[in-house]
Amino acid sequence: MKKFVLGLICGIGLTATTSVYAIDTIQAYLFPAKFVFNGVNKVVEASEYVVLNHQGHAYVPIRFVAENMGALVNYKEDTKTIQISDAPLSKKLQLNADFLSTATEGKLLGIEFGIGSAKEDVFQKWGEPHRMGKRQVGFYAWFDYNYFFSGPNETVGAIGVSGETVRYSVEEVKKALGQPKYEGLSMIEAGWEMSYKVGEYVLFFSADRKDGNVHYMTFKKIE
Template structure:
């Protein structure tokens, strides 16, 4: 799916210097605006996103704004529809007594797609991924959720969750879900690992130190 730079009218008077012409029908100007979300300044990638001034109104990239406010943006080409939806993907992962119940089904509580989910179904529901890359296996990421598609049918083979979404201390983790089956120094990636099992699934937590803060968790089938 092509990426679209979509605008939201802010309705404020602006001035600028550089003219831009879109489809030979309107004249607009690049505007070097800064963004703050709940008091936190966010830098915009000027190579991908721009802010425009047209007739005294600011047009901002809707995907950049929506995602920084914790929402998913999708564009349906056939109906020319832009949809914005709130999502649990942008919220802190809930660690509670139900954690292993969901993990035993290859899922993370509050997130509808788990291990074995179809790649196209996820994209249809969540829209184009915010980032793609590879950690030995190709992944697509939405907020702090990284979905790996290592199976021949491109279904989900593993899920990694990192960032502020899973920022608990090791002590907080153990108090909520109990002592791990195994733990120790991580020989592959720096830090301290904690290993749990839930049915046919494995759950790895990686912290910066033995008593430090969780950096990410990984859920995969045994």
């Protein structure tokens, strides 16, 4: 039911149809539509989402569309409400003096949930994570932000940022944040690492090589 509700939104007029697809008393047709977001083709995974044609109107998966346009989708089961909201999570992380200042408070610039935030609060505001994975330990991801929860109260113990959201060259990071406290071969994975101490917290930037590009950033409290 939840997947169905999040998968439909009223759409645009169409004329072509394919095979019959029935849900309860609604007769609809599978529609092999293609999606292009700001010039970039995106493939709809048939195992999770479908596009339907009902009475000449397209019904597209709202989660797929909204998230590809940088918005968060959250479904409230008790009120049967679909919430769609803009989120800075889909925008490139801005590295500057304010970024370091904010990091001393245990937060990333522009991101509301920082170190110590409750897992329940994150899920309540951001909805279901886009994916789950493991980087040494398990995490929940919203866009390029990986949240690691720990402790008996399941609070945010670390935040990882990957992909285009943190795609800077090593030199760009140094220019924005100054010389790191440590720089050298990574002790965890192949590649180059830089670290910045900010109050009780530390920022790790992982790059492919000394003069290469950052592919991951880790933010955590100093143990």
